[in-house]
Amino acid sequence: KVWDITAGGRMLTSLSPHHKTVTCLCLADGGEAFVSGSLDRQAKRISTSDFSVTGSMSFPSSLLSVAVHPNNNYVVGGMADGLVQIVERSKEKVVDGVTVDSSRERKKRNDSRYLRFTHFTPAPGDIIIDGQRRGHEAKHDTYLRKFEYTKALDSAINPYVQRKSPEVAHTVLYELMRRGGLEIALAGRDEKSLVLLLNYVVKNFTDSRFQGVLIHVANMLVDMYLAKNDNSEGVKKLFNTLERKLERKILYDEEITKLQGCLDLLLATADIGIQSSRIEKELLKAKT
Numbered sequence: 001k002v003w004d005i006t007a008g009g010r011m012l013t014s015l016s017p018h019h020k021t022v023t024c025l026c027l028a029d030g031g032e033a034f035v036s037g038s039l040d041r042q043a044k045r046i047s048t049s050d051f052s053v054t055g056s057m058s059f060p061s062s063l064l065s066v067a068v069h070p071n072n073n074y075v076v077g078g079m080a081d082g083l084v085q086i087v088e089r090s091k092e093k094v095v096d097g098v099t100v101d102s103s104r105e106r107k108k109r110n111d112s113r114y115l116r117f118t119h120f121t122p123a124p125g126d127i128i129i130d131g132q133r134r135g136h137e138a139k140h141d142t143y144l145r146k147f148e149y150t151k152a153l154d155s156a157i158n159p160y161v162q163r164k165s166p167e168v169a170h171t172v173l174y175e176l177m178r179r180g181g182l183e184i185a186l187a188g189r190d191e192k193s194l195v196l197l198l199n200y201v202v203k204n205f206t207d208s209r210f211q212g213v214l215i216h217v218a219n220m221l222v223d224m225y226l227a228k229n230d231n232s233e234g235v236k237k238l239f240n241t242l243e244r245k246l247e248r249k250i251l252y253d254e255e256i257t258k259l260q261g262c263l264d265l266l267l268a269t270a271d272i273g274i275q276s277s278r279i280e281k282e283l284l285k286a287k288t
Contacts, residue, residue: 017044028068037063149185170210198238
């Protein structure tokens with residue numbers, strides 16, 4: 001805030017050129033402007049006539065003090081990391097009222113000098129790639145960025161996306177688990193969206209890449225929707241299919257556990273046999 005002391009302390013204006021605390025002020029241009037420094041690493045030049053920001057300068061660290069050379073050629077900033085940076089102000093040349101050698105003019109000249117050597121005539125069969133094309137943000141990424149978890153999951157379990165890239169839904173489900181928003185995304189679903197979700201879980205349940213996440217999702221779906229009395233025949237059929245797949249997985253896990261136990265027993269017996277034969281050889285050597 002700026003007050004006029006000579007007018008009895010009347011406030012002239014209220015400024016907010018920085019988005020963090022202002023730490024220092026100093027006069028510049030013979031009193032026609034003042035420079036403010038802030039913890040946002042910015043130094044702003046503010047005109048005293050209309051209090052508009054007429055210049056800005058960035059520093060590597062938060063500013064604690066700032067000063068301007070009497071000739072307005074240099075700006076000195078003292079930073080929070082204990083370093084002092086001296087910056088020379090660039091002056092634009094004006095010829096006949098036209099700014100010459102400004103940053104815009106220099107960039108324009110550099111661009112034209114570069115493009116002089118990049119023009120070429122494509123040969124027959126060459127594929128021209130548009131360099132101006134920007135990356136497209138997927139729908140589920142947009143919804144996740146806006147914290148719209150239900151819409152993000154709906155876009156990921158779309159039938160086309162499920163068929164072409166089943167890993168997309170797995171990624172979204174994992175991200176929802178990480179954010180603690182999985183229950184929000186699964187709750188309150190109508191029959192159509194529930195069928196799409198169950199189809200994805202049933203289809204990819206035995207895929208080892210997705211199994212860890214889908215088991216957790218299946219448990220939540222069973223707790224939320226299995227006990228409902230108004231479930232359609234399609235939903236009940238999908239839950240029955242999921243149950244059968246889960247039972248088969250449990251049987252497979254039991255068989256694999258038994259097989260692993262047998263292998264461990266065989267390896268342990270082999271190790272004992274090797275060790276005993278070595279002991280017998282040492283005893284025979286000692287007797288001879």
